[in-house]
Amino acid sequence: MTGYVIETRNLTKSFKGFTAVDDVSLQVAEGTIHALIGPNGAGKSTMFNLITKFLQPSSGTILLNGENITKRKPAEIARMGAVRSFQISSVFPHLTLLENIRVALQRKMHNSYHFWKSEKGLDVLNDEARSILATVGLDDAERNLATELPYGRKRLLELATTLALEPQVMLLDEPMAGMGTGDVQRVADIIRRVAEGRTVLMVEHNLSVVADLSDTITVLQRGAVLAEGTYDEVSRNPEVISAYMGAAHHD
Template identity: 55%
Template sequence: MTAPPEADAPILEARQLCRQFSGFYAVKDVNLKVKRHSVHALIGPNGAGKTTCFNLLTTFLRPSSGQVLFNGRDISRSDPASVSALGLVRSFQIAAVFSHMTVLENVRIALQRKTGGTFTFWRSVKVLSALDERAMDLLDSVGLTRWKNVKACDLPYGRKRVLELVTTIAMEPEMILLDEPMAGLGHEDIWPVVELIRKVAQGRTVLMVEHNMKVISHLCETVTVLQAGQVLAEGSYDEVSRDPRVIEAYVGGAAHA
């Protein structure tokens, strides 16, 4: 039996993480520690290796060398379904919505995980209706209440992205990894989602890849900057945004955008 992790131990850790493609290092010797109950950002200019690193951390790719540990357990050779069962969920793993079901029905299905561990689509309406209050609370928190009876396929793009995030949160994982959660969102969608992520992080951990630096400055305690597949800098947003190496990497100060 695996011993429970120490309270101050990182919930997610990468140790000397590497990934090669035909001899080219997309990720090289990355060391990363994500503090429990925090919001941590992984950023970098285009081509920095963020997507590859994210895929390694979420086990969609296996490392050429190095380790990924979740709650002290080596998951480097695991798979997304197995790590999801452990409580580590990447947004699109569970968030792919059912297009021809309503917004409320999508959230209600995600909430079923807490009622018995399986998605039992044949449950009675009465049983599923017991989840309505929690589902409506989630929808209200991101301004989706008026869309509750709209089919997911009929939602505007930004609202569909918000629904995807809500269904991920409804699964109540211990840690959520978000890949550019603000991409494609209008201004009216961004800040409700920022507040939702902030609330979520009070009881769990969030690691996000995000390009919106204003969002990162509002949300993230720690920012790790990648360049050419390696860690360039790490610290608070204020620290990394003032780092000359980071400013240079973002071509003359785009890190302040």
């Protein structure tokens, strides 16, 4: 074992001659919150899609807990404990919040989809589902349909369904995208709380969130690693200031 939960070695992804990820070696230590940042076009989303297996690399290796997952499928790595959150359509809009969490809890039970059973047969999952909803502050809305939720609370439901799978590793894809200031702080506080005892890798544009939450930050530029370290370290790096911070201040 290397001591790293997620590791990439010389990871490269090219699209018709354009190199989106260029020889990236990334190491995410157990029990840390690790952020992947960079200006638009830096390769963050491509890198995240490679690690979560929604894309196959052109070359290089991806390891999860020391096991080579380069050829694995997304569902396989989810079963291995690495769960990607905040994906489009990751909740069922016309089920209640409680029902959404129960579906996720059934998934964790492996091949235990009991859709043909009466609803009362799933009541054994209610206490656990309610506990998860309370963790993200949605216990007041368990009977609401997911489609009725405002955007920020819908993202919290997505986080709750991820927690129901008891992931060892949470992969968060721009968890604050499109949120107002109040929602951003609420979600950041919940991520910090649920990250205890877990490893988190997140792509995030909001620099104040990154500064607040992250133990380690990797800065990408043009598909390659520009800098890595704590927020204080990378925010003082002249190359980062030029490539990322300066661009952010001028947006």
